[in-house]
Amino acid sequence: xxxxxxxxxxxxxxxxxxxxxxxxxxxxxxxxxxxxxxxxxxxxxxxxxxxxxxxxxxxxxxxxxxxxxxxxxxxxxxxxxxxxxxxxxxxxxxxxxxxxxxxxxxxxxxxxxxxxxxxxxxxxxxxxxxxxxxxxxxxxxxxxxxxxxxxxxxxxxxxxxxxxxxxxxxxxxxxxxxxxxxxxxxxxxxxxxxxxxxxxxxxxxxxxxxxxxxxxxxxxxxxxxxxxxxxxxxxxxxxxxxxxxxxxxxxxxxxxxxxxxxxxxxxxxxxxxxxxxxxxxxxxxxxxxxxxxxxxxxxxxxxxxxxxxxxxxxxxxxxxxxxxxxxxxxxxxxxxxxxxxxxxxxxxxxxxxxxxxxxxxxxxxxxxxxxxxxxxxxxxxxxxxxxxxxxxxxxxxxxxxxxxxxxxxxx
Amino acid sequence: xxxxxxxxxxxxxxxxxxxxxxxxxxxxxxxxxxxxxxxxxxxxxxxxxxxxxxxxxxxxxxxxxxxxxxxxxxxxxxxxxxxxxxxxxxxxxxxxxxxxxxxxxxxxxxxxxxxxxxxxxxxxxxxxxxxxxxxxxxxxxxxxxxxxxxxxxxxxxxxxxxxxxxxxxxxxxxxxxxxxxxxxxxxxxxxxxxxxxxxxxxxxxxxxxxxxxxxxxxxxxxxxxxxxxxxxxxxxxxxxxxxxxxxxxxxxxxxxxxxxxxxxxxxxxxxxxxxxxxxxxxxxxxxxxxxxxxxxxxxxxxxxxxxxxxxxxxxxxxxxxxxxxxxxxxxxxxxxxxxxxxxxxxxxxxxxxxxxxxxxxxxxxxxxxxxxxxxxxxxxxxxxxxxxxxxxxxxxxxxxxxxxxxxxxxxxxxxxxxx
Numbered sequence: 001x002x003x004x005x006x007x008x009x010x011x012x013x014x015x016x017x018x019x020x021x022x023x024x025x026x027x028x029x030x031x032x033x034x035x036x037x038x039x040x041x042x043x044x045x046x047x048x049x050x051x052x053x054x055x056x057x058x059x060x061x062x063x064x065x066x067x068x069x070x071x072x073x074x075x076x077x078x079x080x081x082x083x084x085x086x087x088x089x090x091x092x093x094x095x096x097x098x099x100x101x102x103x104x105x106x107x108x109x110x111x112x113x114x115x116x117x118x119x120x121x122x123x124x125x126x127x128x129x130x131x132x133x134x135x136x137x138x139x140x141x142x143x144x145x146x147x148x149x150x151x152x153x154x155x156x157x158x159x160x161x162x163x164x165x166x167x168x169x170x171x172x173x174x175x176x177x178x179x180x181x182x183x184x185x186x187x188x189x190x191x192x193x194x195x196x197x198x199x200x201x202x203x204x205x206x207x208x209x210x211x212x213x214x215x216x217x218x219x220x221x222x223x224x225x226x227x228x229x230x231x232x233x234x235x236x237x238x239x240x241x242x243x244x245x246x247x248x249x250x251x252x253x254x255x256x257x258x259x260x261x262x263x264x265x266x267x268x269x270x271x272x273x274x275x276x277x278x279x280x281x282x283x284x285x286x287x288x289x290x291x292x293x294x295x296x297x298x299x300x301x302x303x304x305x306x307x308x309x310x311x312x313x314x315x316x317x318x319x320x321x322x323x324x325x326x327x328x329x330x331x332x333x334x335x336x337x338x339x340x341x342x343x344x345x346x347x348x349x350x351x352x353x354x355x356x357x358x359x360x361x362x363x364x365x366x367x368x369x370x371x372x373x374x375x376x377x378x379x380x381x382x383x384x385x386x387x388x389x390x391x392x393x394x395x396x397x398x399x400x401x402x403x404x405x406x407x408x409x410x411x
Numbered sequence: 412x413x414x415x416x417x418x419x420x421x422x423x424x425x426x427x428x429x430x431x432x433x434x435x436x437x438x439x440x441x442x443x444x445x446x447x448x449x450x451x452x453x454x455x456x457x458x459x460x461x462x463x464x465x466x467x468x469x470x471x472x473x474x475x476x477x478x479x480x481x482x483x484x485x486x487x488x489x490x491x492x493x494x495x496x497x498x499x500x501x502x503x504x505x506x507x508x509x510x511x512x513x514x515x516x517x518x519x520x521x522x523x524x525x526x527x528x529x530x531x532x533x534x535x536x537x538x539x540x541x542x543x544x545x546x547x548x549x550x551x552x553x554x555x556x557x558x559x560x561x562x563x564x565x566x567x568x569x570x571x572x573x574x575x576x577x578x579x580x581x582x583x584x585x586x587x588x589x590x591x592x593x594x595x596x597x598x599x600x601x602x603x604x605x606x607x608x609x610x611x612x613x614x615x616x617x618x619x620x621x622x623x624x625x626x627x628x629x630x631x632x633x634x635x636x637x638x639x640x641x642x643x644x645x646x647x648x649x650x651x652x653x654x655x656x657x658x659x660x661x662x663x664x665x666x667x668x669x670x671x672x673x674x675x676x677x678x679x680x681x682x683x684x685x686x687x688x689x690x691x692x693x694x695x696x697x698x699x700x701x702x703x704x705x706x707x708x709x710x711x712x713x714x715x716x717x718x719x720x721x722x723x724x725x726x727x728x729x730x731x732x733x734x735x736x737x738x739x740x741x742x743x744x745x746x747x748x749x750x751x752x753x754x755x756x757x758x759x760x761x762x763x764x765x766x767x768x769x770x771x772x773x774x775x776x777x778x779x780x781x782x783x784x785x786x787x788x789x790x791x792x793x794x795x796x797x798x799x800x801x802x803x804x805x806x807x808x809x810x811x812x813x814x815x816x817x818x819x820x821x822x823x824x825x826x827x828x829x830x
Contacts, residue, residue: 071618071620072618072619072620073618077618080509080522081509081510081511084508084509084554085508085509085524085551085554085555086554086555088509089551089555215644215645215647215648217619217648217651306551307521307522307524307546307551
């Protein structure tokens with residue numbers, strides 16, 4: 001019995017990677033700011049989204065990693081093979097735009113995190129962009145990945161701070177289970193953003209591709225699924241505490257919007273002088289990690305779907321579109337942040353809302369694929385999977401339309 | 412790469428065929444083309460059936476066609492049969508469009524964007540033959556604009572885009588189902604002629620099911636060479652998917668050091684299974700090599716060398732070489748040993764040509780016999796190769812007995828970074 005347990009544990013550790021990394025990157029600049037804004041502006045009210053969103057996230061990620069393990073193909077490849085060039089083209093175009101905003105959000109995170117200490121963004125962003133570009137092109141990404149992951153321990157600061165701020169735990173627990181929805185533009189937007197930042201479309205492409213690259217096959221899948229669940233649940237706790245921190249430290253004093261990184265750092269205020277440095281370090285680390293993964297993953301997804309040669313093991317001449325896209329994403333992403341008067345925080349929040357708007361479309365495609373017996377054999381979705389996923393599609397489309405309606409109404 | 416020149420008005424694209432009107436002899440429109448099918452068992456290139464209609468699908472055969480042009484298809488005979496799924500048919504849209512195929516000429520895996528078909532004026536009526544597979548921007552543009560822009564406009568615009576297509580005879584469809592492969596007459600003869608390193612690249616680009624399908628069609632020897640060139644993770648995946656007899660047949664044919672590397676990657680149980688099924692001689696060689704750690708000289712070496720007794724003459728060396736013809740392609744040196752199998756010298760093979768048959772080998776040997784110990788680590792080996800500009804380095808054990816040789820390609824593999 002122990003032998004079996006031991007061998008399962010070994011497989012678990014061997015496949016550790018894709019699911020866990022995806023969950024950690026989930027809390028990138030977009031995540032940190034969205035949760036901070038949610039708590040600072042709306043208090044404990046948005047907390048109820050944590051449970052359903054985490055369930056949806058787990059279901060979606062398990063679906064994608066299962067698809068990767070069973071078919072051995074990436075999501076873009078599957079979309080291309082089953083839905084044809086035209087649909088693939090439009091999906092890739094949308095993904096490119098939305099991912100670009102996410103890349104920008106993370107460079108904004110890099111800028112904001114050191115701006116607290118007076119370092120100009122004109123230094124931090126170009127440097128960050130260069131570092132990211134080199135890391136990948138020079139192929140040292142893998143070794144640095146481990147450093148990033150370890151540095152994610154900074155998130156613990158939110159847990160400590162949440163306890164120290166002595167929030168209204170009763171209120172927090174109540175809000176975690178009782179949904180509160182009011183039809184106010186900014187609130188609907190934050191709801192969409194909360195879903196979008198957790199279940200970001202780009203993450204599903206990244207996860208499936210990572211699972212395929214790792215060569216996880218169907219036998220090892222159970223362990224892979226466990227890794228996904230562990231990662232998602234761990235990060236869900238962090239998200240919970242970020243919102244509680246912001247609610248306790250900012251909203252209970254005076255509800256307001258987050259305008260810059262310093263505002264967001266106030267959520268860690270109970271930690272006194274350490275608040276700024278801890279927040280800054282955490283944000284910097286999360287943004288840099290995401291900035292290293294996002295552009296690369298996007299370039300892969302788009303090239304895969306449209307049939308262009310891709311991969312960092314190719315020379316530039318052999319994979320022009322791939323390298324070109326990758327460089328473009330970094331240059332434009334970083335460049336937008338350096339644009340004078342660029343609204344950093346608004347961009348960051350917008351990027352997550354866009355994630356949430358694109359999500360139902362991607363989910364529909366994923367669902368069409370994962371329910372096909374000729375593709376997945378006996379590994380098609382369970383009724384529960386379909387219920388959660390289709391339910392999310394309906395809710396997200398509903399929220400997006402509501403947001404559009406409210407925006408038009410008020411203007 | 413030469414493409415057969417096709418007169419512009421004789422080419423029709425699959426994107427143009429879809430939705431094309433089919434007109435009966437009496438002038439009435441029967442419906443629109445939905446799909447084209449080939450029947451490889453009858454003819455490898457001629458479109459044999461046209462599927463028409465949206466809901467109630469029906470088919471017409473190629474011999475019912477009078478003429479085909481951009482304006483539409485005119486039938487000479489309007490009998491039609493209801494469409495039934497037929498395993499012997501290759502459906503161009505469903506089975507080819509957006510799927511991956513192997514370009515044997517370009518030695519890579521590509522995705523089909525569009526198909527170019529040629530109108531052939533046969534005496535009984537027009538026929539449509541598959542000419543090329545479009546894999547580039549031109550095909551992509553046609554697919555995107557189809558149905559949105561009028562066909563004539565698409566034609567005009569696409570002329571400005573450089574075509575990127577592969578002639579049909581160089582295209583290899585990869586079909587995981589062996590029954591279907593048989594029915595569709597999918598053979599991979601041309602693929603088997605590619606260099607194993609190219610085959611390995613192609614195999615690495617395919618998904619597991621397709622990979623297995625391609626691998627299955629390769630002969631044992633080619634499969635063995637290819638497996639040796641494939642990325643380690645994929646090696647494992649391929650071997651796990653084969654049954655142990657086939658796996659053993661292939662591993663047997665591999666060079667022992669490459670076989671040892673592959674078996675090392677597998678789980679012990681699976682590796683033992685395969686070893687058991689192997690023939691004695693290769694099995695012993697591989698087992699010997701498996702004993703060494705992969706980052707030592709023992710782990711890098713192979714047992715494919717030629718040795719001759721130190722008192723021998725050029726004549727004896729030539730005889731030894733003739734007895735080992737399968738090694739000759741890459742052999743650069745042969746080694747001299749004493750009665751106890753201990754290494755006493757090395758002779759460059761080229762030296763044998765200039766000398767007479769009676770020359771003692773000792774005279775042709777290097778002044779200093781460079782060698783390395785079985786337990787020495789990888790870095791030392793690489794340094795030696797670099798310092799002394801070596802092509803081959805013999806490996807000895809504690810007693811000085813010759814047990815293997817490390818060649819330049821092994822060193823290059825070590826130096827090339829994995830991704």
